[in-house]
Amino acid sequence: MSSKVNLTPQRKAIYDVIRESSDHPTAAEIIERLKVKDLSFAYGTVYNSLRYLTEVGLVHELKLGDAASRYDGNVDEHQHIQCQICGRVDEVFTDVTKEWLNAIAKETDYTVKSHQVILKGICPQCREQ
Amino acid sequence: MSSKVNLTPQRKAIYDVIRESSDHPTAAEIIERLKVKDLSFAYGTVYNSLRYLTEVGLVHELKLGDAASRYDGNVDEHQHIQCQICGRVDEVFTDVTKEWLNAIAKETDYTVKSHQVILKGICPQCREQ
DNA sequence: CGTATATTTAGACTAAGTCTAAAATAAAAT
DNA sequence: ATTTTATTTTAGACTTAGTCTAAATATACG
Known part of the structure; x- marks a missing residue:
């Protein structure tokens, strides 16, 4: 377990956006915020990275029923x-x-x-x- | 309030399918089960009817996070x-x-x-x- | 260095559902 | 009873959120 987490530049940038956001952004919002930083990754990369970050436990995926998943950098139980x-x-x-x-x-x-x-x-x- | 509920034939048929099902079917599953009864409504009609039935409180919509909403004819709190x-x-x-x-x-x-x-x-x- | 593995990219594709405009029904008003 | 008005249904285009694929890059291993 806890085999080393592989944070590629893309994953790191996405993770950073999530941690800098306190409003549980959606994938679309994350893409917007990356653009503000002049970062533009393939659509699929963002989703793959979000799945990866969720799997290794660095972020939590929230499915609130209203369409798009939101991502939370606070992984304490809540x-x-x-x-x-x-x-x-x-x-x-x-x-x-x-x-x-x-x-x-x-x-x-x-x-x-x-x-x-x-x-x-x-x-x-x-x-x- | 509780102005009369307007159950058109389509809405009634969809409501019937939901009540006859104990497995919380999705819209797609409801369409299948209507087909078994030789009933075929427009795609949009099924969704409109499901929204209507949910709004008037005859069914409950379950959003379990996995893609499609499911519908429940048991509207007791649970x-x-x-x-x-x-x-x-x-x-x-x-x-x-x-x-x-x-x-x-x-x-x-x-x-x-x-x-x-x-x-x-x-x-x-x-x-x- | 050369080969295997993992990741990213662009873009096609899918699933679930909404929207629109026209046609059909139903209800209300002459 | 016929016209007017409101509500529903229909077919199909469209949207949103996300997955899949195959090729190109990057990274790791022997």
Whole structure:
């Protein structure tokens, strides 16, 4: 395990963009931000790199249901909440309990491997208006 | 509210297929099952109908992250778990607690409107092998 | 150095779903 | 009952997000 991670210049540049972003960018947004830095990689390279970075655990892929995957450079265990109005995504660190996961294993007889909670709501800013 | 639901023949047929299915079919699978009944609607009609049925609350749309949305005729509050090996989707009725949702509202300052938990694991059948 | 392996590139291709404009149905108003 | 208005359906073009392929580059190994 943890065999050396192979960060090619492309992968490194993409990883950098993700870590410099706090808004969980999509692949399209990552491509835009690379362009600002005068970096332009093949379409497929960006997707391959994102898959690679996800596989080696450097980033997390978020599938929030709304079309495009988003990428998160914070790989600590956490969940996300998305504003139904403006679409922004915020982190949630209050996680579900181990007891709850155990109850589900018991109910379903599955071996539970992962859980993702997708919360939707109204963010403070949008609520003001 | 609850103004009368307008179930055209197409919408009714699609709703029937969903209720007769216990495996949370995708739009493509619904189209297949309609074909078995010698019903063939325009591509767009199926999607429009699915959106309509979802909006009026007769079915639930599940976005499990893997490409296509699935549709569920059981609109009681519940969650889902998907087998990472065979892809089947089962229901989960052990829901998160109200306290947990309150804690999240407190942490994020969002008004929490909905939550969807996507659990992944290994189903009993796949575990045997 | 020469060969094997891995990665990138450009562009074709796919899957899932939306959009549009015309035709068909249904409902409401003379 | 016929016209007008609103709603739905249809076929097919289009969009978005992403994968696949084959050739070209780059890197690693003996």
